[in-house]
Amino acid sequence: MYQSPPSPGTRRPLPQEVAVAITCNGTTQAVMMATPQDLADFAHGFALSEGLIRYLGDVEEFELVEHPKGIEARFWLAPAQAKALGARRRIMAGPVGCGLCGIDSLDEAMREVxxxxxxxxxxxxxxIASAPEALRAFQPLHDASRGVHAAGFLQPGAGVTLAREDVGxxxxxxxxTGALLLAGTAPSGGAVVITSRVSIDLVQKVALAGSPMLxxxxxxxQAAVDAxxxxxxxxxxxxxxxxxxVFSHRYRVG
Structure with missing residues (x-):
């Protein structure tokens, strides 16, 4: 049966997204649409998973700069990493729902990690069975809008200890990933829990971050399982x- 939308006074707030330009030493590497919370975490996690940085020591300075049409996440890299940058790059735009858009080589899309x-x-x-419910306690944006995803960090005996949300x-x-990096928490000590399906690029990101379980x-x-x-x-x-x-390496379950 058709139901009319709620009246404006009772309508849930809609998820927000903003253009985020990620730059390294003055050069734009990507422009992504993202929910505007925790953007320093987003920028560092994106930079790590896309090979712009290898670890936090590659970053000499970082700042978020607001512009009329979006936000610039501005990295200044150590000279050695700045010189190495360019081995993997993106075309300058990526929609919020896509994790591989703009990669200019098929080899990079199917990269080994x-x-x-x-x-x-x-x-x-x-x-493991209770992980999604544990993650729910860390999803205020989802509770308000019913329109965002979450990723959480599950540690043995401690439950979900950290989580972040975004429309993508x-x-x-x-x-x-960026929050763990900035907090100095080793991803190898826990599992990543996500509220979505699993595509190959999500497996790549988790593996590159260093967590052994997703x-x-x-x-x-199938590509995600193979990866x-x-x-x-x-x-x-x-x-x-x-x-x-369990789709791969079940020995960690027990």
């Missing part, structure tokens, strides 16, 4: 109703 380090991370079936699932993951509420693509298998990453998906499916 370093194998994740196995630091004896183990999560029980109960911890890739952006939420980049925000989480937990998702929805379905992975997880090759990277040594435990991929768990379809987590709902107290159950889940």
């Amino acid at each position: 370093p194998a994740v380090k196995d630091e004896a991370l183990r999560l029980s079936g109960e911890e 699932r890739h952006n939420a993951l980049d925000k989480l 937990i998702a509420v929805s379905t992975p693509t 997880a298998e090759g990277a040594g990453l435990t991929l768990i998906a379809r987590v709902r109703g107290g159950g889940f499916e």
Whole structure:
């Protein structure tokens, strides 16, 4: 049955997005649409996952600069990293929903990632099954708008300890990666939990960040499973109703 939309006085707030230009030493590397919270986290996570930086020491200075039509996330890199930049770059625009738009080489879209380090991370079936519900406590933007994704960091015995939200699932993951980087928290000590399906680029981002496990509420693509298998990453998906499916490297579940 058709239902009319709620009256303006009762309508939920809509998710926000803003143009974010990521620049390195004065050169624009990408312009992405993102939810305007936690943009320093977003910029650092994006820079790490796209190879603009390798670790926090590559960044000499960072600032967010507001412009009339958006926000510039401005990096000044150490000379050695500034010289190396350019091995992988993007065309200058990326819509919010896409994690591979603009890559100017098919090899980069299907890039191999370093194998994740196995630091004896183990999560029980109960911890994994309850991860999406635990993440819900960290989703105020979703509660208000019902229109954003989240990515959280699940640590053994501690539950979800950190999370970030964004209208784009890739952006939420980049925000989480950046938050971990800036906090000095090793991603190898926990699992990433996401509220979306799993595509290959999300697996690549998690592996490059260094987390050995990715937990998702929805379905992975075959390319994502293949990439997880090759990277040594435990991929768990379809987590709902107290159950889940393990698609690769199940020895970390127990």
